Amino acid sequence: MSRAAVTLIALIAFTPVARAQVTLGEAPAAGECFRYSVELDLTGKLIVTQEGTKEPIRLDAKARHLFAERTLTTADGMPARSARYYDSAAASAVVSGDKADRALPTDRALIVAHRNSDGTFCFSPTGPLTRDELDLVTEHFNPQCIPGLLPNKAVNVGDSWTVAPAAVQAACLFDGLIKNGLTGKLTAAANGQATFTIEGTAEGIENGAKVTLTITATGTFDATAKRVTALTWKQKDDREQGPVAPASQVEVTVALKRAALAEVPKELTDAALAAVPKGDVPAALALLRHADPKKRYELVYPRDWHVTGQTEQHLILRLLDKGEFIAQATFMVWKKADPGKHTPADEFKKAVGSTAGWVASRVIEDAETSSPDGRWMYRITAEGKMEELPVVQSFNLVAGPQGDQVAVTFAMKPDKAKAVGARDRELVNALAFPKK
Secondary structure, rough: HHHHHHHHHHHHHOOOOOOOOEEEOOOOOOOEEEEEEEEEEEEEEEEEEEOOOEEEEEEEEEEEEEEOOOOOOOOEOOOEEEEEEEEEEEEEEEEEEEEEEOOHHHHHHHEEEEEEOOOOEEEEEOOOOOOOHHHHHOOOHHHHHHHOOOEEEEEEEOOOEEEEEEHHHHOOOOEEEEEEEEEEEEEEEEEEEEEEEEEEEEEEEEOEEEEEEEEEEEEEEEEEHHHHHHEEEEEEEEOOOOOOOOOEEEEEEEEEEEEEEOOOOHOOOOOOOHHHHHHHOOOHOOEEEEOOOOOOOEEEEEEOEEEEOOOOOEEEEEEOOOOEEEEEEEEEEEEEOOOOOOOOOOOOOOOOOOOOOOOEEEEEEEEEEEEEOOOEEEEEEEEEEEEEEEEEEEEEEEEOOOOOOEEEEEEEEEHHHHHHHOOHHHHHHHHOOOOO
């Protein structure tokens, strides 16, 4: 071999090979619109504890959301407040063989999603959502996180980056982020298209429970349009038991498709969004609504109360304060009286005194009130023990003008009474009966 040939081979061997480079980032701006298709498939188990024994319960769920989203404001390089109009939003879950379906009604199709340090806050400008409706529009993958998944700079194939904490919190639907171990990587780039992955683990808090997620995701980036067009997000979800939900171990796959809209849909124009507040969310729009299945009463209440159980006669809610469980409320339909009448206070007081396991040691309040509209209420609050555990309980009987009656019992540890404050009274006052 000639010296020239040897030299040429050496030059080729030591010449750096050019790697495909992509400016991988988006620049979200107020006013831009996208149309989304988000499909979820979940399998796994709930883990409930009964008499000290943990029992797994099979869980399978599917959900599909089709909606257009308009960015209203941005922060941290991502949309911070968005207006969404759902063409459809439906979920179906099978728990231990029992199937439950949920769907968003057309009069709540307009939703505003506000992302902040406490997670994502969704509400409808048209009125209060039910807890099921709220879950339906907040528990699907939050597309506001998408720009934050990217490094927002030029990268070569094979380069990695740490995903921004705010994007991790939004993508994982955490109320608070504990640990961020998600890493992005550009894996391929050709013909104006790039492929990237997101992998790793993340830990956070949701509804007072610790959650550990193991993520494996793949995204498609249009280098010409400078936007993500598709994302497949897979996660193994390990949740500890929390104050409002059991422990669970599930695997989730989300398939998201995304397309930019050249024109703003009529449902998201400035005129259509005239009722959307530009500042803080009014308290009335932050409330949730509950209707008794037999239409015996209605309730519009603050969303820090979480429904944890429901039967034909009972409704159970738990109050969380920054993720901490501080009180439980039990609504029980009471026997109906004649119009304008109610159960005598002494009779209700006697029934309270015979509650199994309850021993009162000190009465804090014993009061009877009525209002001009025919509403009557009796309330007795006492400190004592419930099955030998110290507790403060408040027993309330509320009657409407047509004789409809509901008993509401609040239970809390004595050291939580101050944190509850007047929130138990406010919940009782929110109770409404059907009109004649």
